[in-house]
Amino acid sequence: MESTKWKCSYRNCNEDATTEGHVFAKEVDGEALVPKLVLACDIHKEKLEFFEKVSK
Numbered sequence: 001m002e003s004t005k006w007k008c009s010y011r012n013c014n015e016d017a018t019t020e021g022h023v024f025a026k027e028v029d030g031e032a033l034v035p036k037l038v039l040a041c042d043i044h045k046e047k048l049e050f051f052e053k054v055s056k
């Protein structure tokens with residue numbers, strides 16, 4: 001671990017993550033969509049496929 005800062009999980013994105021949430025990724029073998037935990041920056045959290053985690 002070289003940094004304590006969260007980095008955006010999106011490929012080719014080097015921004016610091018500002019939130020966490022999940023996207024639904026298609027399984028390689030089958031039709032099911034599986035939730036996948038990701039970190040997102042301000043830009044990517046606006047993406048339609050990103051569901052921000054609601055803090056309790």
Ligand SMILES: [Zn+2]
Pocket residue numbers: 008009010013014015040041042043044
């Ligand atoms: Zn990003």
